[in-house]
Amino acid sequence: MTLRGPRLFDQLNRRPLSDVAARLGLNVQRRGSAVSAGPCPLCGAVTRHTKTKDKRGALGWRAESQGWKCFQCEAHGDGAALVAARVCGTTNPPRGKWAEVERHCRELGLLESVPGVVFAPTAPAPPPVVKVKTYNRTPAPELRALWEAALPLTAVPPWDADVRSWGGSWCGDVRVFLTFRGLDPLTLAGLDVARILPPPERYAFPSWWLGKWPKARPFYRLAALTFDATGEPVCIQARDVADPRANPAAPPSRDLKTNNPEGFQIAASLFADALGREVLRGSYTGPGVVIVEGLTDFLTAAQLVTEFRPGARPAVLGVVSGSAAALEDVRLPEGVPVNVLTDNDTPGDDYARGVVDALWRSGMRRIRPPPIGGKKADLSDWLKHDRRAALAALSHGMEVVPYVAPVSR
Ligand SMILES: [Zn+2]
DSSP: OOOOHHHHHHHHHTSOHHHHHHHTTOEEEEETTEEEEESOTTTOOSBSOGGGTOOSBSEEEETTOSOEEETTTOOEEOHHHHHHHHHHSSSSOOGGGHHHHHHHHHHTTTTOOSSSEESOSSOOOOOOOOOOOOOOOOOHHHHHHHHHHSBOTTOOOTTOTTTTSSSSSHHHHHHHHHHHTTOOHHHHHHHTOOEEOOOGGGSOOOTTSSSSOGGGGGGEEEEEEEEOTTSOEEEEEEEEOOOTTTOTTSOOOOSOSEEOOTTSOOTTOEEEOHHHHHHHHTOOOSSOEEEEESHHHHHHHHHHGGGBOTTSOOEEEEEOTTOGGGGGGOOOOTTOOEEEEOOSSHHHHHHHHHHHHHHOOSSEEEEOOOOBTTBOOOHHHHHHHOHHHHHHHHTTTSOOOBOOOSSOO
16 A cells, blocks of 8 residues: 555654664764754755864754755755755655655564554764753752652551551551552552652741642552663652542542652653663663653553573663653663553654654664553553553563563463
């Protein structure tokens, strides 16, 4: 079937323009959100502004843009026009030529469909861009003290009288929340990727924690640290565990599922498991990196990768909603596959594109959960629906070896 006109454009424009350009063999470079590439498939110019010795590629666009422009010959267009320029020598070929353009796109892998879209398997990684950005972060001593006062997910504190019952106690509610999502408090406690914040009457919380919603404080209990691009803990996020789905006896849910410190930035910080922190510190040598969105999918991925043999586990990073740009400063190891897993809806698609644009490197795949029961699904839904499939998808393209547990579970 030929994807003429709008459908072909639609397919191509769902990918970053940098991917289309790289697959055409252009040399793509990024500086912040500015992307350049060369040579121009029409005029052949390698760089722009010959007279001013501007070394950037002849073509330029913004990372989030679907349109490019040649600074030498003024040609412009979208991803499909770029391929057409290469195949037909014009950005606007006659109708009969589009089948040829489409065939070329297919050969380049530009029309592969989900799951496991390969964004850029052969493109050379651009040179690292050194940037210095500063963020207003939570005071480190207060953050450390709060994290140290937090309880492990398996805690049975003497003051938490009903902890062994299902729900209705401070720590028990967190375990209900996790178990309802197919998560295992014991495994996650062993990884120390999340903890239970203490009740407000047992800890003098700093004013930046829930200053606006003191009454909601008890509900945000399940917490994880976030790390900056160098692996330093910089912030904390907590999840409302009194979710009516998990705990029908709970009071109505608050407006926001998660809470962040007030007056400080969580932007450009990431959840990371132990291997994820190695990635951030630049010392990771394992088979691949998995990037997911949000706290619960981060915990889900962190738990799933424990099913691989130690030493052959992918590292897990979780991006805090809306901060995919955090990844621009992360030094991912060369040549290591990176799988990006987001929700299977339009915001998830946009988010995946944001991650790909921010990272822009070779060997990236976007993994999309299948619709489960005809609905929007995330990794946590996938885990409950088909654990093996979710696991296989996470490690897609990585040489990971499943861990055979000595005792069957
Ligand atoms: Zn040109």
